[in-house]
Amino acid sequence: MSVIGPQAQAQVAVPPRVGPLEGGSRLEWVLMHVAFLAVTIFFLAPFVWLFTASFDAQAQAYIRWPAQPTFGNFTGIFERYSFATALGNSVFVAVSTMLLTVVVVSLAGYSLSRIELRQKTWITYAVLLLQTMPLSATMVPIYGLARELGLRNSYLGLILVHSAIELPFLVWLMKGFFDSVPRHLEEASWLDGRGKLRALFEIVLPVARPGIAVAAGLSFLSAWAEVLMVLILVDQQSMKTIPLAFYETFRTAGGYTEVQYGLVAAMGVLYVLPVMAVFFATRRLMVRGLMGSTRGL
Amino acid sequence: MGKVEYDDVWKQFPTRDAPAVRGLTLDIADGEFLVLLGPSGCGKTTALRMLAGLEHPDRGDIRIDGGSVISLEPKDRDVALVFQSYALYPHMSVRDNIQYPLRVQKLGAAERGSKVEGVADLLRIRHLLPRRPAQLSGGEQQRVALARAIVREPRVFLMDEPLSNLDELKALQQQLGVTTIFVTHDQAEAMTMADRIAVLDAGQLQQLGAPDTIYQRPANLFVAQFIGSPPMNIVDATRDRDTLVLAGRWRVDAPRGIDGRDGLKVGLRPEAIELDLTAVSGAQPAEVLVSEPLGSEVIVNVKLGDALLKVRTAPEVRPDPGTRVFLRARPDALRVFDVSSGAALN
Numbered sequence: 001m002s003v004i005g006p007q008a009q010a011q012v013a014v015p016p017r018v019g020p021l022e023g024g025s026r027l028e029w030v031l032m033h034v035a036f037l038a039v040t041i042f043f044l045a046p047f048v049w050l051f052t053a054s055f056d057a058q059a060q061a062y063i064r065w066p067a068q069p070t071f072g073n074f075t076g077i078f079e080r081y082s083f084a085t086a087l088g089n090s091v092f093v094a095v096s097t098m099l100l101t102v103v104v105v106s107l108a109g110y111s112l113s114r115i116e117l118r119q120k121t122w123i124t125y126a127v128l129l130l131q132t133m134p135l136s137a138t139m140v141p142i143y144g145l146a147r148e149l150g151l152r153n154s155y156l157g158l159i160l161v162h163s164a165i166e167l168p169f170l171v172w173l174m175k176g177f178f179d180s181v182p183r184h185l186e187e188a189s190w191l192d193g194r195g196k197l198r199a200l201f202e203i204v205l206p207v208a209r210p211g212i213a214v215a216a217g218l219s220f221l222s223a224w225a226e227v228l229m230v231l232i233l234v235d236q237q238s239m240k241t242i243p244l245a246f247y248e249t250f251r252t253a254g255g256y257t258e259v260q261y262g263l264v265a266a267m268g269v270l271y272v273l274p275v276m277a278v279f280f281a282t283r284r285l286m287v288r289g290l291m292g293s294t295r296g297l
Numbered sequence: 298m299g300k301v302e303y304d305d306v307w308k309q310f311p312t313r314d315a316p317a318v319r320g321l322t323l324d325i326a327d328g329e330f331l332v333l334l335g336p337s338g339c340g341k342t343t344a345l346r347m348l349a350g351l352e353h354p355d356r357g358d359i360r361i362d363g364g365s366v367i368s369l370e371p372k373d374r375d376v377a378l379v380f381q382s383y384a385l386y387p388h389m390s391v392r393d394n395i396q397y398p399l400r401v402q403k404l405g406a407a408e409r410g411s412k413v414e415g416v417a418d419l420l421r422i423r424h425l426l427p428r429r430p431a432q433l434s435g436g437e438q439q440r441v442a443l444a445r446a447i448v449r450e451p452r453v454f455l456m457d458e459p460l461s462n463l464d465e466l467k468a469l470q471q472q473l474g475v476t477t478i479f480v481t482h483d484q485a486e487a488m489t490m491a492d493r494i495a496v497l498d499a500g501q502l503q504q505l506g507a508p509d510t511i512y513q514r515p516a517n518l519f520v521a522q523f524i525g526s527p528p529m530n531i532v533d534a535t536r537d538r539d540t541l542v543l544a545g546r547w548r549v550d551a552p553r554g555i556d557g558r559d560g561l562k563v564g565l566r567p568e569a570i571e572l573d574l575t576a577v578s579g580a581q582p583a584e585v586l587v588s589e590p591l592g593s594e595v596i597v598n599v600k601l602g603d604a605l606l607k608v609r610t611a612p613e614v615r616p617d618p619g620t621r622v623f624l625r626a627r628p629d630a631l632r633v634f635d636v637s638s639g640a641a642l643n
Contacts, residue, residue, distance in 0.1 A: 182382060182384065184380045184381075184382050184384035185384050185386060185387075187349075187351050187371070187378075187380070187384065188378070188380060188384040188386075188445075189386075189397075190350075190351075190370070190371040190372050191349060191350075191351075191371050191372070191374075191376065191377060191378050192372075192377075192397055192398035192401055192445070192449070193372045193398055193401035193402060193449075194372055194401055195370070195372060203386055206388045207386075207387055207388055209388070
């Protein structure tokens with residue numbers, strides 16, 4: 001039988017089965033599974049609590065099956081804590097941030113990948129340097145800047161700041177993607193009669209689609225989950241986003257002593273679900289993007 | 298229409314020491330199939346890319362049909378380029394790839410459809426139209442890339458080392474009658490397809506001519522040694538009145554017009570030497586090192602003084618190593634070169 005060949009390689013590629021009969025003792029097998037189980041429980045427990053507590057009228061700070069399953073918590077956050085406003089703000093800010101970020105990082109990444117600039121290496125490193133700065137270090141200047149420019153309690157302020165947070169990293173990411181798109185593709189498009197901008201939109205961007213999906217996903221997630229800048233920039237009820245509403249619900253619905261866990265959990269579920277939905281809808285593109293592949297489009 | 302002129306074109310890349318293209322002057326007639334031939338790094342691809350508008354020359358002018366194209370964007374030059382990598386758009390079907398330039402020209406759907414199908418029939422790729430480039434073999438991708446170039450009916454076709462197996466390309470080009478500039482390092486490919494070959498080395502045009510001329514009458518030592526497989530035998534020579542004395546004291550008649558006495562090299566194609574197994578009057582004796590049978594012919598390596606010559610013989614002539622053989626040069630096939638300049642003297 002041939003040892004080297006596609007079939008042999010395929011067999012090698014399959015991870016070795018861990019079972020009591022192959023390699024290792026039965027004890028090893030048991031210990032390994034116990035360890036897996038422990039880790040799984042540790043990471044899943046908060047989510048299990050979130051979902052059980054959200055349907056529980058008397059939710060507690062530990063996991064328990066709801067005695068009387070109810071939607072009361074969900075209706076409560078909409079009726080008493082104007083969750084609809086927060087949800088709307090969050091969606092609007094996160095989607096706008098995503099759109100702005102994708103446009104900016106696509107153009108910046110393409111320029112850094114393709115255009116011959118003096119000191120290009122230094123520019124690229126300077127961009128990365130920005131990413132290394134802790135966000136909290138910029139709190140005070142951003143507050144001052146936003147106040148002076150009238151960007152507090154405004155969508156524009158939130159969108160600009162949220163975009164800026166992820167820009168440096170995503171510019172690098174997109175530069176890497178554009179580097180992997182052969183230049184011949186856009187040159188072919190120019191020769192076929194297209195101008196440079198149209199060629200970018202018709203040929204290069206579609207080929208770099210996995211990269212754009214990653215940039216879109218990460219910028220959306222970042223803006224969706226961001227708390228610190230929202231705390232600094234927003235103090236009006238009408239402008240609050242979900243993280244702020246979350247925090248306020250926790251504080252006002254019983255403070256730290258008599259927390260109404262059911263309301264908090266319901267809000268948590270509605271905070272998590274859209275993100276999970278987006279991830280599952282785009283997971284194949286995202287995974288391909290995170291693997292850095294533009295092949296086989 | 299598609300007459301192309303390079304007029305003293307220079308190009309230097311900032312990252313390289315020597316210019317990639319030096320003073321290239323070249324006229325290509327309308328409908329001609331011209332091959333730019335040379336080793337890798339000789340500037341042939343740069344010359345092609347300058348015509349396409351993908352590189353800008355530092356000096357000189359490039360004209361198509363008499364009009365300078367130097368200041369035109371690639372999109373306005375009306376030339377089609379088949380890339381070495383084919384550069385098919387991976388996110389489009391074969392049909393969309395081929396009709397892409399037609400969309401750019403804003404042709405209607407019906408006209409696009411008929412043109413795409415016409416060219417697909419010409420290249421026998423109609424069955425591939427719904428597929429994506431990733432689903433095609435290399436040869437099929439090549440045909441699609443050609444189709445995308447042909448469908449536009451450009452003034453000039455440019456081809457940058459598309460992989461071989463282009464048996465029908467020459468016939469196709471003659472049928473379409475479009476000026477074609479084909480870049481390759483493969484001299485056999487160049488010989489079979491070109492109307493004329495332009496041989497480049499180190500950014501400079503070495504010789505421009507029909508394949509036979511390039512082969513039979515190389516302009517200098519570089520061309521002599523680059524063209525032909527096995528390449529031309531080059532041996533040192535001195536002149537003694539009307540004869541040239543080669544290695545091993547082999548005396549051959551000197552062609553007319555050779556003035557110098559020393560510093561000469563003589564070039565002899567492997568088939569320009571006749572090999573006899575028995576003594577012939579006037580023939581030069583030599584010793585066989587090895588015979589390389591190639592099926593339709595045999596390349597016999599013989600030792601002549603301290604030089605090694607390759608001689609092409611019929612398949613049945615296959616002398617053993619150490620055999621004494623007798624060589625005669627065909628006088629009309631002799632090329633004499635000046636050692637210092639490398640230029641041919643006759």
